[in-house]
Amino acid sequence: MELHRRRTGLVAELIPGAIGAALVLAALTRLAGVDRRVPEALLIVAVLVAAASHRPLRESLAEFDRRHQLAAAGLFVALFLGQFMGGKGFPFVSWRMYGSVAGGQPSVYEYDGVRADGTVVALVPSRLLNGITANRFANKLAIQIDQLRKAPDPKVRGEHEASVVALARRYNDGRQRAPIESVDVSRIVPPAETGDVLWRITIP
Amino acid sequence: MKARTLGWVRAAVGGMWLVKLAFEPLSFYADLPRSMFAPPGFLRAVPDGVWSTVLTPGFLTGFKFVLLALLVLFTLGVRPYRPIAVVTAVALTFHEGLVRGMTFVNHQELALLYCACVLAILPAADGFAWPGQRRATASAETYRAGMTLMALAALVPYTFIAAHRIAFSAPQIFTGRSLSTFLGSLSGLDRDGWRLGLHLVDHPNLLVLAKVVFAVTTVFELLAPLCLVNTRFRRTWLAVMIPFHISTWFLMDIFFWENLVLAALLLVDLEGVAARVRTTLAHYPRRRWNTVSPA
Numbered sequence: 001m002e003l004h005r006r007r008t009g010l011v012a013e014l015i016p017g018a019i020g021a022a023l024v025l026a027a028l029t030r031l032a033g034v035d036r037r038v039p040e041a042l043l044i045v046a047v048l049v050a051a052a053s054h055r056p057l058r059e060s061l062a063e064f065d066r067r068h069q070l071a072a073a074g075l076f077v078a079l080f081l082g083q084f085m086g087g088k089g090f091p092f093v094s095w096r097m098y099g100s101v102a103g104g105q106p107s108v109y110e111y112d113g114v115r116a117d118g119t120v121v122a123l124v125p126s127r128l129l130n131g132i133t134a135n136r137f138a139n140k141l142a143i144q145i146d147q148l149r150k151a152p153d154p155k156v157r158g159e160h161e162a163s164v165v166a167l168a169r170r171y172n173d174g175r176q177r178a179p180i181e182s183v184d185v186s187r188i189v190p191p192a193e194t195g196d197v198l199w200r201i202t203i204p
Numbered sequence: 205m206k207a208r209t210l211g212w213v214r215a216a217v218g219g220m221w222l223v224k225l226a227f228e229p230l231s232f233y234a235d236l237p238r239s240m241f242a243p244p245g246f247l248r249a250v251p252d253g254v255w256s257t258v259l260t261p262g263f264l265t266g267f268k269f270v271l272l273a274l275l276v277l278f279t280l281g282v283r284p285y286r287p288i289a290v291v292t293a294v295a296l297t298f299h300e301g302l303v304r305g306m307t308f309v310n311h312q313e314l315a316l317l318y319c320a321c322v323l324a325i326l327p328a329a330d331g332f333a334w335p336g337q338r339r340a341t342a343s344a345e346t347y348r349a350g351m352t353l354m355a356l357a358a359l360v361p362y363t364f365i366a367a368h369r370i371a372f373s374a375p376q377i378f379t380g381r382s383l384s385t386f387l388g389s390l391s392g393l394d395r396d397g398w399r400l401g402l403h404l405v406d407h408p409n410l411l412v413l414a415k416v417v418f419a420v421t422t423v424f425e426l427l428a429p430l431c432l433v434n435t436r437f438r439r440t441w442l443a444v445m446i447p448f449h450i451s452t453w454f455l456m457d458i459f460f461w462e463n464l465v466l467a468a469l470l471l472v473d474l475e476g477v478a479a480r481v482r483t484t485l486a487h488y489p490r491r492r493w494n495t496v497s498p499a
Contacts, residue, residue, distance in 0.1 A: 026370065026371060037371070039370075040367045041367075043366075043367035043371060043426065047363050047367075047428075047429055050429075050430065051430055051432060054432070054433040057352065061352060061353065063343070068349070072353050076356075079360055079361070083364045087309035088244070089245055090304065090309060091297055091300065091301070091314060093244075093311065094364075094368070096369075097311065097365050099368045100373055100377075103380070105385075105388075106389040107389055124394070124395045126394050129229055136303060139307065140307040140308060143308060162237040163236055166235040190391075190406075
């Protein structure tokens with residue numbers, strides 16, 4: 001795209017200055033104990049203003065007709081507002097990945113199906129569901145287990161058991177002669193290779 | 205910019221959605237307890253009774269096939285393009301809200317969703333579409349503006365991620381135990397995954413290097429929109445972020461492959477690449493099958 005090839009001397013000075021100023025402001029607001037959403041917003045606005053200060057970029061978007069310009073503006077406003085609304089603004093969500101300080105020991109959860117004859121089979125979501133669903137579901141199970149380990153909750157417990165049962169039934173489909181009858185949910189603390197069974201869930 | 209370039213992006217975005225959803229067992233969500241479902245965002249406006257119908261195996265399977273059919277039409281750019289694209293974008297948004305409502309709200313596929321929504325309002329079937337020849341209905345500048353808008357929609361979320369991380373958790377998140385906790389927990393999420401993150405946790409020197417890379421990558425995430433301002437920065441950004449996305453696949457079993465494809469589509473001069481490929485191929489003489497001379 002030829003707009004990338006143009007350079008503006010003023011912009012080359014403005015962008016680092018704007019971002020540097022934003023970083024200083026963000027640090028000052030943090031030190032002053034201001035709500036951390038303020039430095040977050042400052043950083044975002046600084047980068048977007050720095051990008052918008054590049055005339056070829058503005059001119060590119062200005063080529064849209066009025067309707068499309070309004071739609072584009074609406075998109076950016078929605079993205080910005082969604083960042084501060086959690087999941088409430090879906091599909092404009094808070095983009096937070098590895099944004100919180102984590103401590104303690106990492107936990108790995110594993111699920112082992114136990115058949116009537118005592119044999120154990122690994123119950124692995126990625127073997128029973130496709131990639132996206134498996135990852136999403138495995139994360140959900142981990143969230144449920146983390147919640148239950150912090151504080152027992154009958155609702156979460158019920159949902160967790162039903163989720164594990166659903167996974168086990170998916171395994172049992174087509175394996176009527178040797179179905180899983182219960183599932184052991186285990187927690188492993190890396191670098192250990194094995195862990196402790198947290199609980200066993202019976203498959204009705 | 206030519207209409208066909210936007211058409212290539214339309215076809216690629218539609219194709220990626222087809223790859224993602226073709227084998228998705230959507231009906232599995234009907235097996236999960238109804239109490240788990242918490243519709244996010246605008247889906248909360250849907251009456252509760254509707255979900256009782258939606259969250260059934262029959263409806264979910266039927267919806268999936270309708271969505272796949274729409275995606276095929278969208279990918280091909282079949283006419284009437286605008287209504288098909290808008291309905292597809294709405295159906296995709298509904299699908300993404302549905303699966304998140306049953307599990308949790310995460311970010312994967314959202315950049316791809318934004319691109320699908322932007323393509324729905326652009327003249328993205330004026331070129332590279334089937335059937336038949338099409339004529340451009342907009343100026344070259346309009347097609348270029350569309351590409352710019354999609355690039356921004358894909359890049360701005362990186363800024364959000366980094367701004368939140370810096371504002372809320374820096375510097376502790378880079379200096380403390382956070383990275384080893386992330387690597388350990390996520391790397392073990394899939395028993396069949398690479399699990400390399402679990403091994404990294406065992407090597408303190410490598411962990412220090414990973415923390416430095418984490419901090420540097422965060423700065424590049426923050427400055428992502430500046431890819432559209434400076435060519436040299438864009439190349440550096442790609443050189444940092446492509447290995448970053450590949451490394452998270454090996455270390456955390458998280459692979460945002462669709463973001464890599466979007467980066468290639470939206471940050472690379474596709475027309476320039478296509479011209480170079482044509483020039484290279486033109487140097488190879490065509491084999492002539494009908495030039496045998498009589499003795």
